[in-house]
Amino acid sequence: MTMVSRRDALGWLGGAALGGLLAGVGAVAALPGEGLAARKTLKEKAPALAAPAWIPHRLDAAECAPLAYAGYWKDGLGCCYGVFESIIGSMGRKYGAPYNQFPFTMMEVGKSGISEWGTVCGALLGAASAFALFWGRKERDPMVTELFRWYEKTAFPLYDPGAAAQGVAGPLPTNACGSVLCHISVSTWCHAHGIDAASAKRQERCSRITADVATKAIEILNAKVDSGFAPLLSSKSEAACMSCHGKGKPSPIAKGRMDCTPCHSGSAHVQDKFRNHP
Amino acid sequence: MTMVSRRDALGWLGGAALGGLLAGVGAVAALPGEGLAARKTLKEKAPALAAPAWIPHRLDAAECAPLAYAGYWKDGLGCCYGVFESIIGSMGRKYGAPYNQFPFTMMEVGKSGISEWGTVCGALLGAASAFALFWGRKERDPMVTELFRWYEKTAFPLYDPGAAAQGVAGPLPTNACGSVLCHISVSTWCHAHGIDAASAKRQERCSRITADVATKAIEILNAKVDSGFAPLLSSKSEAACMSCHGKGKPSPIAKGRMDCTPCHSGSAHVQDKFRNHP
Numbered sequence: 001m002t003m004v005s006r007r008d009a010l011g012w013l014g015g016a017a018l019g020g021l022l023a024g025v026g027a028v029a030a031l032p033g034e035g036l037a038a039r040k041t042l043k044e045k046a047p048a049l050a051a052p053a054w055i056p057h058r059l060d061a062a063e064c065a066p067l068a069y070a071g072y073w074k075d076g077l078g079c080c081y082g083v084f085e086s087i088i089g090s091m092g093r094k095y096g097a098p099y100n101q102f103p104f105t106m107m108e109v110g111k112s113g114i115s116e117w118g119t120v121c122g123a124l125l126g127a128a129s130a131f132a133l134f135w136g137r138k139e140r141d142p143m144v145t146e147l148f149r150w151y152e153k154t155a156f157p158l159y160d161p162g163a164a165a166q167g168v169a170g171p172l173p174t175n176a177c178g179s180v181l182c183h184i185s186v187s188t189w190c191h192a193h194g195i196d197a198a199s200a201k202r203q204e205r206c207s208r209i210t211a212d213v214a215t216k217a218i219e220i221l222n223a224k225v226d227s228g229f230a231p232l233l234s235s236k237s238e239a240a241c242m243s244c245h246g247k248g249k250p251s252p253i254a255k256g257r258m259d260c261t262p263c264h265s266g267s268a269h270v271q272d273k274f275r276n277h278p
Numbered sequence: 279m280t281m282v283s284r285r286d287a288l289g290w291l292g293g294a295a296l297g298g299l300l301a302g303v304g305a306v307a308a309l310p311g312e313g314l315a316a317r318k319t320l321k322e323k324a325p326a327l328a329a330p331a332w333i334p335h336r337l338d339a340a341e342c343a344p345l346a347y348a349g350y351w352k353d354g355l356g357c358c359y360g361v362f363e364s365i366i367g368s369m370g371r372k373y374g375a376p377y378n379q380f381p382f383t384m385m386e387v388g389k390s391g392i393s394e395w396g397t398v399c400g401a402l403l404g405a406a407s408a409f410a411l412f413w414g415r416k417e418r419d420p421m422v423t424e425l426f427r428w429y430e431k432t433a434f435p436l437y438d439p440g441a442a443a444q445g446v447a448g449p450l451p452t453n454a455c456g457s458v459l460c461h462i463s464v465s466t467w468c469h470a471h472g473i474d475a476a477s478a479k480r481q482e483r484c485s486r487i488t489a490d491v492a493t494k495a496i497e498i499l500n501a502k503v504d505s506g507f508a509p510l511l512s513s514k515s516e517a518a519c520m521s522c523h524g525k526g527k528p529s530p531i532a533k534g535r536m537d538c539t540p541c542h543s544g545s546a547h548v549q550d551k552f553r554n555h556p
Contacts, residue, residue, distance in 0.1 A: 253468035258396055258397065258461060
């Protein structure tokens with residue numbers, strides 16, 4: 001019995017889990033007709049049985065970005081799946097379990113800001129969820145904040161799939177949306193450039209942002225794995241508002257770290273659209 | 279060899295996966311000293327090897343709500359973990375794998391609207407993620423929309439843990455926040471009642487909402503399992519705005535399903551807070 005035959009036969013289990021599993025089966029093996037010698041051999045090989053650990057590995061963003069882009073388009077699974085699968089799926093392809101055991105299609109949940117609701121950008125949720133497999137909140141929160149701040153400030157999309165384009169080929173217009181919310185991200189881009197939010201061009205934008213977010217997330221993940229991660233970005237409006245409304249301040253009613261500007265600047269977009277619509 | 283000894287020995291694998299796994303090992307079993315009779319017996323028992331399926335099961339919301347509440351407080355894992363674990367963890371406790379194989383602590387990601395960012399309410403993300411393990415977007419999106427609309431309209435919190443309270447015991451003030459965003463949900467409640475967003479009272483509110491969201495999500499899940507789910511709730515503002523800004527309409531720039539009122543009504547909260555702060 002070779003390792004290959006074990007691996008093939010065990011199908012949905014990845015390589016890293018195999019030793020423990022076969023050892024576990026061996027440890028209770030008392031098959032009719034099985035000799036003592038065979039049982040002894042199996043027992044001697046048996047290590048302690050444990051779940052495979054979620055250990056982060058460095059990734060190559062240049063390899064993963066096209067996977068994130070393609071993941072967006074795969075069966076319409078979208079941005080959150082695309083980013084998450086490009087990270088955790090890539091670890092699975094290299095290292096087996098536990099990475100390749102994750103029920104990946106669950107991550108479709110983030111598509112269009114959670115089931116079309118336009119809340120958090122699903123690409124960002126995919127990255128934050130991947131981080132959360134490895135790091136608890138004290139370590140993860142600064143990583144997420146760096147990624148989210150970068151998203152608020154960056155004029156998207158950056159990635160160009162070239163000949164691999166699945167929606168619309170060629171350059172796309174860009175803007176920095178100032179928000180991590182899907183609704184604001186998509187709608188400000190569509191408003192700025194006169195583009196239909198339901199068009200292939202808008203889908204192409206979001207699929208390219210999926211690659212962009214995967215690239216930035218992997219940069220942060222690699223720095224963290226190398227113990228070199230330090231957050232760089234901040235928000236002037238968050239700092240200003242939280243100086244009164246944050247924890248321990250005079251009016252500590254505000255929760256969150258989103259840039260306050262899109263909703264609290266009194267812009268034309270947040271005027272009374274129900275009675276005085278322009 | 280009893281089922282109990284197999285279960286114990288296989289440790290991190292749950293009950294539902296056992297048949298397929300042992301059969302899979304049996305199908306390639308050619309252990310030294312093993313007799314032909316044993317191999318034949320194993321092969322006859324071997325079903326096709328496949329990953330354990332994510333099949334939804336009915337749950338008892340009255341059993342799960344206290345688990346969701348307690349999950350919020352467990353190691354500070356928060357609302358998203360609390361809801362998700364009360365649903366998928368409960369299935370795991372009853373049915374084993376694949377439910378009990380999920381890396382549950384990953385769901386801490388939704389705490390405070392994704393790593394403190396105040397985007398989508400993490401309790402809602404936990405429920406939507408649980409739905410996404412079983413249903414693709416065409417079936418899931420109406421379930422999520424029903425849950426999210428209910429959240430916008432409901433005066434929270436409803437659940438009272440009684441003597442099991444972990445933050446603050448007794449009744450809490452309520453309000454309907456009109457939004458699925460953590461920032462608006464928490465901050466409007468704190469503003470309305472003069473409560474510190476970093477206080478134990480606010481945490482108690484969110485832990486009770488964790489139980490409330492689990493209860494509503496299980497009501498929707500059970501109806502779906504019974505093939506009786508039909509969405510009931512709608513949003514006047516979404517309908518009004520999308521009649522011009524939705525797909526196929528004159529100005530199709532808007533993405534999302536959130537109630538438009540909190541940010542587009544020109545209320546005092548969205549006036550220019552940077553220059554003309556009251």
